[in-house]
Amino acid sequence: AQTVTQSQPEMSVQEAETVTLSCTYDTSESDYYLFWYKQPPSRQMILVIRQEAYKQQNATENRFSVNFQKAAKSFSLKISDSQLGDAAMYFCAYRNAGGTSYGKLTFGQGTILTVHP
Amino acid sequence: DVKVTQSSRYLVKRTGEKVFLECVQDMDHENMFWYRQDPGLGLRLIYFSYDVKMKEKGDIPEGYSVSREKKERFSLILESASTNQTSMYLCASSLGIPHEQYFGPGTRLTVT
Numbered sequence: 001a002q003t004v005t006q007s008q009p010e011m012s013v014q015e016a017e018t019v020t021l022s023c024t025y026d027t028s029e030s031d032y033y034l035f036w037y038k039q040p041p042s043r044q045m046i047l048v049i050r051q052e053a054y055k056q057q058n059a060t061e062n063r064f065s066v067n068f069q070k071a072a073k074s075f076s077l078k079i080s081d082s083q084l085g086d087a088a089m090y091f092c093a094y095r096n097a098g099g100t101s102y103g104k105l106t107f108g109q110g111t112i113l114t115v116h117p
Numbered sequence: 118d119v120k121v122t123q124s125s126r127y128l129v130k131r132t133g134e135k136v137f138l139e140c141v142q143d144m145d146h147e148n149m150f151w152y153r154q155d156p157g158l159g160l161r162l163i164y165f166s167y168d169v170k171m172k173e174k175g176d177i178p179e180g181y182s183v184s185r186e187k188k189e190r191f192s193l194i195l196e197s198a199s200t201n202q203t204s205m206y207l208c209a210s211s212l213g214i215p216h217e218q219y220f221g222p223g224t225r226l227t228v229t
Contacts, residue, residue, distance in 0.1 A: 004159075006159075009157070033215060035217070037220075043222070044121075044220050044221065044222050044223075045220040046220075047217045047218075050217065052215070091159060091160065097215070103148055103211050103213050103215075103216070103218065104150070104162055104165060104175070105150075105160075105162070105209075105218060106162075107152075107159040107160040107161070108159050109157055109158060109159045110159050
């Protein structure tokens with residue numbers, strides 16, 4: 001079974017600064033997807049960024065980028081130029097690429113990000 | 118825009134009651150999921166469904182059942198609610214691999 005670990009229960013950052021959220025995972029599969037989801041207070045969970053394991057290039061979405069280290073099974077999220085609206089719970093998630101997984105996600109414990117003005 | 122809705126944002130039930138949590142999606146997604154979210158544990162999969170009337174157990178199915186009679190609707194049933202089922206329940210849907218999951222707003226259930 002796959003596991004996902006987020007070792008930082010809470011992180012904080014000053015507005016306009018950069019913060020990195022950590023995530024490690026364990027799997028015996030070679031083909032899979034990794035995701036970062038954002039859950040703002042009292043609002044719906046939304047996808048921030050995704051990474052396909054077969055792609056060596058790190059994914060980027062505007063101010064959000066990942067550092068994907070497949071051999072180390074590490075998948076960190078970097079938020080640049082942090083904004084007050086980035087304050088949320090962030091979840092790292094894993095999904096097998098095929099088989100009968102039907103797209104099931106395995107989540108980490110979550111990291112609460114606070115942004116200070 | 119994909120929309121996943123859940124019947125209640127907040128629910129308070131008594132121990133032993135039968136509880137129904139409803140989830141509806143409007144994008145014709147094959148796959149639907151029920152997760153439970155608890156502090157320090159993240160989201161854990163309770164059940165999922167990959168087609169009408171088809172279901173599979175997730176990681177923590179004990180004490181729960183599900184129903185999917187129509188493609189757009191996926192219900193989570195607590196046959197006899199217990200206090201340890203007090204939690205946030207999130208529904209999600211997707212077209213399947215490699216598509217993302219879209220989440221509902223969640224139902225915060227309190228069992229007293």
